[in-house]
Structures are given as structure tokens and as C-alpha cells.
Amino acid sequence: AEVAAIVELKKQLNGITGEDNKNKNKILLKVPKGTRDYNEIEMAIREKVFSTIISVFKRHGAVTIDTPVFELREILTGKYGEESKLIYNLEDQGGELCSLRYDLTVPFARFLAMNGTQSIKRYQIAKVYRRDQPAMTKGRMREFYQCDFDIAGNFDPMIPDSEVIKIMIECLTELDIGKFTIKVNHRKILDGIFEICGVPEEKIRPISSAVDKLDKSPWKDVRDEMTNEKGLDPIVADRIGEYVKLKGGKDLLEKLYQDQKLCANKNAKGGLEDLFLLFKYLEVFEVLDMISFDLSLARGLDYYTGIIYEAITEHSGPPTLEDGTKVARKLKKDSDEFDETTIGVGSIAAGGRYDKLVGTLVGRTNSDIPCVGVSIGVERVFSILLQKYKPEQVKANEVEVYVIAVGDGLMEDRMKVCAELWNAGIKAEFMYKAKPKLQPQFSTCDRYQIPFAVIIGKDELDIGQVRIKDMRSKEQGGGGGSSVKRSDMITELKLRLGKV
């Protein structure tokens, strides 16, 4: 409501200052808030990120599927807890009510339910949509890619779960984003803690949502939300506070297993036993040292039922002040957008087990298909990588040969030579000018770092020859290169390009 008020005031202000008048007949040239274009350099980096992730997914035997960008609205309803208000709706233009997908998990579950698929290991890389407050430089956007890997099917406990965590680690390692940690927790342990602390059943999910904010807010604020906003007894909140501040490794797991009150709770005991098995498998995979068992990890979404996890880097949390306290989130002055210096990129990959989602969609619990998966937030990864690469180091254009004319343009001859190269599978271009000068043609090679030039001139063509010049060599200027028979041109170029 505050945000809307600010927007409205700005509009009125524009009306008074006449700022709108100047641009009356002009279309506002921008992309919708929270979205962005990717230019060719950014796309070259993004494609490298995708191909790295896909190669990991395929190495683990995944196939891929695709689903529509929007779903029937009722499919998405009630799956995202407090976040549901962020769903984008399509306008009712007659026909079905639809909404843009909020994640790839619910559409995947819908796909499984619709097709009666009993078991699949699939990945999907696609855009999802959330009407959230954007922070573009932190990769927090309204349209963003998710790279999801999920394993559906009835399998022995913790085997797929440990493989999914292994996959998450392989992806982040190969993306080379620097040091990261995987926080792990279990919904059943959390539920058990809430139960033994005395949280009424109907408050378990809302209280869980509050706990989930501990990575960006101090305990005091979270406790406020629990007691004031959500009406929890302060004594109960304080009991929860004792548990959710715990983090550690196997040691913490063993300590909690000694907690008789906790282990008297069926949920908590089951969750702890799951984690023991998970840790054993992660040790076999030699990745246990990257894991932090963190009782404050809750995950916002409603559909998780088992282990949950989240990968964080040093960029994930909000900046800290000198005394170590976290900077509080703030809006920009006169704006409904966050001040980006007050927030972090958040988790860069996250997921968990959701055993009931398919059954919920089918409407029969005996149709449950257990699932576990991970989603890599590639925009956040991308925002980290963008700081690492310099744009001028990234080559977006893959042209291998530039066809250059000396003398009178030779338009049709350049076209003919280029067509020969294309037909042989060589990436080639020529200048779109009937009579280009020599120097601009050479400059183009330099600008786009095109490695080879085929240089044609009338006299040489008449005796069936062309020149091939390595443009990366020091030797520069108008001439140069070595003469080859026109009929040997393709063979010679393929040899030089390493295409044989």
C-alpha cells in the first residue's frame, strides 16, 4: 500500500512539473520493471553457464522436458504459502484463467500427475515469474531462469537425495563461482521442534516461514513476527529460538539424537535418522565437508516434506556492519525498489524433497509420487560471473573466415566464395557493400577477432587462385597471405581451422 502511494505521488508530481507532457507522443523505451535484456556478450556467458549445468545434469542420466510458460491458475493456487501473492496473472480475455509459472516444480508435478509418470530423472531450464521487489544487480528479478533437476519415483531412502546434493555441488564447482556452503535441514525435524515447543498445528507453516527469514533478519525481528504478527506465545517462540540457532555437522546430529525430548517426537526422530543416512552417503561421495546442518533453514515454499537445502556464497547474505551485525533491508529514497547495497544475492541454489505434491494435484494421496530436486538460480550465478569476466574478453561472434575483395568490389565473387564456405560448414561473412574499401574489411576482422581472411582479386581469380591470410599473425596491411588454388581453398581452410 505504501509502495502504491509513492507511485501515485510520483505520477502527480510528473503532472505538475509537466514532465509527462514533453514525452506525450513518445513511447517509453524500456523493459518492464524487474526484467532485462541480455546482449550478445552477456548471452555468450549465459550459454556457457547453461552448457556447464546441462553437462552435469546429463552426466547423471537426466532427460529434459518442457512445459508452457503459463498454467491454469488453479494448478498454482495454494502451493507457495505466503509467496502466492507474487504470482503473475494473465488478464481474463475470455477462456481459461491462467497465471505465469512461479517455479518449475509445480508444473513438473502437474506433468507427472497428467501423464501418470511413475519415475523420471529430468532437468528443465526455463524462465519463471515473481512479482517481487527486484534488485537487478544482485540477480533478484521478476523474470529469471531456473535450472531444475529432479528425481521422481519410489526409491530407497536418501539415495536420490544424496545424488541431488552431489549434483548441486558439481554444478557450482564447475561454474567456478568461488567458495560456497550447502546448508541442510529437514522439514520433519523442524516440525518436530515446533511440536515439542508447543506451536499449534495451524501455525506450523506460518512459523516456519518466519524462521526462514533468519538468514536476512536478526532473531529479534523474527521473534517479533512470530509473537506480534502471528500471535505465538512468547515462551514458545523463545523455546524455538534455542533450537534454530544451532548449526554444525555430524556432531550436532549426534547431539540432537541424544535429546530425549526431541527424539520422543516421531517426526523429529525420523528426520534425524534420514540425515544420518544422508550424511553417510555424502561421505561416500566425498562432499560432506561442504555441508552445514543448519536448524534455521526452513525454505519458504509449502510443498517440501523432507530434507531441504540451500547453497550460499559469501555474496548471499546482506552486507554486515563493522560490528558484525547485518545491514537492514531498505527501500531506495522515493522509490518502491530496494536499495541494492542493503541486500545480498541470496541463495544460489536450493531444493528439497516434496513427496505429496503430485498426490495433491491428482487429488488422491495414494497417487503420491515422491520427488526430490534442486533449482539453480542462474541469474544469481550470472551476476557473480559477470563481475569476473571482462566484456572485451568474451567473444560472441564465432566467424572463422572473412571474405575480402581487393580492387573493384567483386560483389558476386565474394558471395560465391562465401556460399562455398557456408556449404562446407565454415562460418564466414563478407562486407554488405557492393564496392567496399580494403581497410574497413581488414578492420572488421580485427574488431570481431576473425582468425582468417580469404582475399580475392580479379587477376588471381582469373588464374584460379585466392589468398588465405591468418589475421592473428603480426603481419598486417593490405597484402599478405599465401596463394592457394581456388579448388584447394576449402581443404586448406579446414586444415588451418582444425576441422579435419
Next chain:
Amino acid sequence: AEVAAIVELKKQLNGITGEDNKNKNKILLKVPKGTRDYNEIEMAIREKVFSTIISVFKRHGAVTIDTPVFELREILTGKYGEESKLIYNLEDQGGELCSLRYDLTVPFARFLAMNGTQSIKRYQIAKVYRRDQPAMTKGRMREFYQCDFDIAGNFDPMIPDSEVIKIMIECLTELDIGKFTIKVNHRKILDGIFEICGVPEEKIRPISSAVDKLDKSPWKDVRDEMTNEKGLDPIVADRIGEYVKLKGGKDLLEKLYQDQKLCANKNAKGGLEDLFLLFKYLEVFEVLDMISFDLSLARGLDYYTGIIYEAITEHSGPPTLEDGTKVARKLKKDSDEFDETTIGVGSIAAGGRYDKLVGTLVGRTNSDIPCVGVSIGVERVFSILLQKYKPEQVKANEVEVYVIAVGDGLMEDRMKVCAELWNAGIKAEFMYKAKPKLQPQFSTCDRYQIPFAVIIGKDELDIGQVRIKDMRSKEQGGGGGSSVKRSDMITELKLRLGKV
């Protein structure tokens, strides 16, 4: 309106028969009308299609960009002529008014205008959205992929245009969809014809839209639309009719160039001269025999200003009756969907020159950036290819090695071996069961055509050995394979997989 009425009646009918009641608490498990899922087999085919097209685009020096799936509504307004009513709007949930993109061309022009890009050769493969009547088996959908290639910049006439047509032909040839033809026309020739026939200026675009329907409707219906719906003088319509029935090659071009009345019109003369040059270049590219100069080709979109073209196959038009007349489009009984036996797949690629779109967006004609491009309708290509491939011939899963235990499960050992394979870049899986039987493990290899198995047993592991078995060989059953030292396993497998 008719469609809405039918939908409403169906709702009422459901109300009466109580069909809705049975499913009261059940979510309708379907995708929105006009959209579809792609399973792993379909995706394997689709990825092959994309990689074929991308390799052609890159061979011609294209880079890629990405734009958001929705744009500010006013950017899309007034760009699509009669088709504008098919634009999907996002609901007004506060903030900017947005619509899903209708094509990739207007967003590309917006990108150029916003960034002041003077020249680029770019491709973009992404989904677009149209609230049209779907015909799913014909690849006519509400959500579908377009594969666009465009050249923006000030260049000498017809050079980029001829390359774009060459690219279109390379793509369709390499996609192996069978025989196809490229229909070519020029907006200026059409405008000239309309002018000399006596079409009032404000009716030129609507009359052009009517002509565009000649590929699916007989002249009689198109003439009706011109005279009754659009109020054109019947004498003018008949004059147009004489021209738009013409089709041919260079001969027709020469014949029209002799038509003094036509060539007295500046637009027509300019268009014909463009085509002469285009045909010369297409002859150099050795593709002129695939071109049909077709005066009935008009293209529906408003933004074209120069040459226009469209690729059609034998599947493009509606089915014909025995006497050669085209089957008329019909709705399915009691439905608002087309009877798919009455329509064709339409054009499978199309495009043209649009020199004014960027300037229109910037709001200054001196900011025009001339563009020419093509869009490949990959769903239509896909619907043709889907009939060609048998699902069982398509391998979606790329797993190379399956890790199998003989005896007591050896869960942790299978994991350890598998992790070794993954770390060496080998695609590998194992069964998600603590103690799997031997036969199901072998069956999995067969089902997914996994070429190799690594078989581990306790005794062999103890002496540091594993067995490698080629699963494609005739030799079957529980044993088999050749023993190798555990330490040589990776080297041996890489050798067999041709990875060295």
C-alpha cells in the same frame, strides 16, 4: 462471439448434466488451451531441430540476444494490424501494463532502439504468444517457438536480403523436411498495384490483409471481404484480382517491368528493381530455382516495408478435394476449435524487410534502422518431423555406463564407483535400491540402451578388480564382461567410449 456463445452453452450443459459436480474438489489436470508439454522424446527431437538451426545461424556470423517474455503494452500496440486482437495481456496487478510478446521482431526493434545499436546480425530462439484458434497437430499453437534471424543496419540494397533467404533455405534443407518453395513478393509492388487499381490510401493495409488470405481461401471469398466487409469498389477489387493471381519467376518480373501503367508508379518500379537485384544475388547463391515470385503473398503484419517471403511445403495449404478446390476451414462440432482435417500447417518460415519499425519506436524517422529477417516456425517443422521419426528410435537418455552390483547390494561401493565415473566426465547411473537384484539392473541397461556396464562383486573388489561389459553385444545374462584393474577402469572405459 460465436465461439464465446458455444463455450457458454457448454458450461450450462455441464451444469445441467451435473458433470461439474463429480469433479468438484478435483483440479482439472491439463495445460492451458493451445499450449502443450514436450516429453523427453519430443525434446530430443526439438533439440536436434534447434541445434541444426543455430549452427546455420552461427555459420552466417550471427550472435544471440534475449529479451523478456513480456513487454510494456504500448510497445506492442499498433504493430500487428488486424492480428493485434490476438495479443495476450497480463492482468493489471498494479504497476506497468504488460503483454506477452507476439513475435520476436518488435522486441528486437525495441532492443535496437533502446541501445542505439546501429548494426547487428542476431538470432533469437524463444517462445511467442497468440490467442488464436489452435490446431495442435498442425503445429498451430497459442504458445510456440520462433527461431528468428535478422540483419539490422544500413547496407547496400538486397545484399542482406539475399543472405537471409539463403539462410532460410539452408535451415529448411538441413532440417530435412522434404520439398519446399519460397514465395517472394515486395510490399512496394503490392502498394503500387493497390494504388494504380484505385485503392484509397487508408484502405491499403486492410486490403493487403485480405489478399494475404489467398493461400487459404478462394478469390471469391477474398473479394467478398474486400467489397462487403471493407467497402472496396468491386471494380477496384477485380482489377486487383487480375494482378494477385500472377505467379512465376524472372519471366514474370520482366513481364511486369514492361507494364507501363505499373512502372509509372514509383513504388512498383522501385520494388521491381529490388527484385531484379535480389534474383541476381540468389542466382549467385544457386538457390533461384527454389523461389516463386507470387503476387498474392502479402503477409499480415503491418511493419513490412520491402521484400516479403514465406516458405511453404506440401503440408502448408488446406487439403484439396478431388476436383482440386481447397477444403474450407471448419470448426469441430460443438467446439470453438478448428477441425484439423480442414487446415494445413501454413507457412513454415517467413519474413521480410522492415525499415521503419525502429524509427517508429524511437519516435523520430531519422532514427530508422533498416532491418530484414526471417522467422522459422519450428513447431510446424516439428509437427512434420514428428511424423517422420518413430519414438522408439529416439534416445533421450545419454547414459554411457550403468554400475551394477552382483551379490549383496554393495550400495556404498556402487556410489563410490559412480562418483569416480562422474568425476571423470562419464555419464553414469546406478539403481536407487540398497539391495537390487541382478536382473532388474541388466534390464535397465536394455531399456535405456546404455552401452556399458561396470559390474562389481565383493570378491573382485577385494582384489582390486571390476568387470566391464559391453551391453550391446549378443552375450547376455548375469556374468560376462572382462575383468580390469579398478585403477584402470576409467582409462579402459574412456577408450571404449571413444573419449580419448
